[in-house]
Amino acid sequence: MTDAGSTTTFTVNGANPYPIEIGRGLRLDLARHLGQGIAKVLIVHPPTLAAAAAELRESLAGDMQVLLAEVPDAEAGKRVEVAAFCWQIMGQADFTRSDAVIGFGGGAVTDLAGFVAATWLRGVRLVQVPTTLLGMVDAAIGGKTGINTNEGKNLVGSFYAPAAVVIDLDTLTPLGRNDLLAGFGEVVKYGFIAEPEILDIIEADLEAATDPTTGEFRRLVELSVAIKARVVGEDFTEQGLREILNYGHTLGHAIEHAERYQWRHGAAVSIGMMYAAELARLSGRLSDAVVDRHRSILTSLTLPTTYPAGRWETLLATMHRDKKARGSMLRFIVLDDIARPTVLAAPEPSLLFAAYQEIGA
Numbered sequence: 001m002t003d004a005g006s007t008t009t010f011t012v013n014g015a016n017p018y019p020i021e022i023g024r025g026l027r028l029d030l031a032r033h034l035g036q037g038i039a040k041v042l043i044v045h046p047p048t049l050a051a052a053a054a055e056l057r058e059s060l061a062g063d064m065q066v067l068l069a070e071v072p073d074a075e076a077g078k079r080v081e082v083a084a085f086c087w088q089i090m091g092q093a094d095f096t097r098s099d100a101v102i103g104f105g106g107g108a109v110t111d112l113a114g115f116v117a118a119t120w121l122r123g124v125r126l127v128q129v130p131t132t133l134l135g136m137v138d139a140a141i142g143g144k145t146g147i148n149t150n151e152g153k154n155l156v157g158s159f160y161a162p163a164a165v166v167i168d169l170d171t172l173t174p175l176g177r178n179d180l181l182a183g184f185g186e187v188v189k190y191g192f193i194a195e196p197e198i199l200d201i202i203e204a205d206l207e208a209a210t211d212p213t214t215g216e217f218r219r220l221v222e223l224s225v226a227i228k229a230r231v232v233g234e235d236f237t238e239q240g241l242r243e244i245l246n247y248g249h250t251l252g253h254a255i256e257h258a259e260r261y262q263w264r265h266g267a268a269v270s271i272g273m274m275y276a277a278e279l280a281r282l283s284g285r286l287s288d289a290v291v292d293r294h295r296s297i298l299t300s301l302t303l304p305t306t307y308p309a310g311r312w313e314t315l316l317a318t319m320h321r322d323k324k325a326r327g328s329m330l331r332f333i334v335l336d337d338i339a340r341p342t343v344l345a346a347p348e349p350s351l352l353f354a355a356y357q358e359i360g361a
């Protein structure tokens with residue numbers, strides 16, 4: 001099935017509702033989201049998108065002054081020095097509160113751009129244009145913005161809603177296959193916590209499901225975005241429901257830390273989901289069949305489902321540190337069944353270890 005190419009729009013509800021558009025070629029028609037009276041725009045982008053960012057600038061240039069901030073890609077861009085570089089460009093261009101920032105790149109770039117927009121003059125208009133699958137279905141939606149410090153990831157930031165999220169599927173096509181498949185970690189997560197159709201589509205035709213030009217792929221993005229939009233619309237600041245989005249992330253974050261953030265996020269979350277599934281199975285909640293379905297879908301996407309057996313103590317210590325940082329007890333999102341997520345709070349150490357033995361390589 002080829003993607004017919006029309007535009008689908010979702011709305012994120014809340015104090016400041018905003019649209020999420022999904023389509024093709026949309027990045028070249030951003031002016032309508034920037035609003036009246038915007039004189040200047042800063043496009044924050046990584047080096048790999050320099051030519052594409054220049055093309056964006058051309059598409060906007062008649063209406064406003066467009067500045068480019070080229071920043072390091074991935075976590076190297078989420079540093080206070082890089083934010084300061086963006087603030088400097090804005091300061092030197094006399095950016096006012098009625099000007100705007102566009103985040104154009106993967107999840108790290110949209111996190112940084114969001115943080116810069118949230119902090120300049122206490123907040124200027126922000127349009128997010130994610131260019132990776134992870135950014136499209138997760139990072140650019142929901143207003144989590146931030147940077148890292150030497151002590152950890154995302155320790156400085158704010159919840160700051162964008163004015164719009166523009167998902168242009170054409171920006172994905174040149175992506176490396178491994179990056180794309182890693183982005184599927186989050187897509188599969190939505191399948192297990194909320195939307196079994198996602199799992200069915202991947203199982204029915206893996207090749208079509210993972211080809212950004214197909215209707216199947218687009219449907220997966222739409223189903224994923226619909227879930228994220230609904231959840232963050234109901235619980236912007238993560239007081240309850242939004243926590244379900246952390247399925248697979250408690251152990252996943254500890255693995256990312258153990259791997260010094262050299263792993264793709266989706267790969268770490270894949271192991272984290274497998275672990276959460278084993279936790280649920282061993283605590284009598286989840287059937288063997290659903291646990292096996294985790295393993296077969298994640299493996300079909302070439303995502304890892306095991307981790308070295310000898311690393312448990314290190315991972316547990318990291319999860320406990322994370323727990324302290326959040327001022328709460330160790331909590332895992334687990335499933336009672338597909339689309340029935342729940343919280344497992346303060347599980348017994350013996351259960352935690354037994355589940356790890358199930359995924360230990």
Ligand code: GLY
Nearest residue numbers: 138142144242245
């Ligand atoms: N990435 C999880 C969230 O946005 O809450």
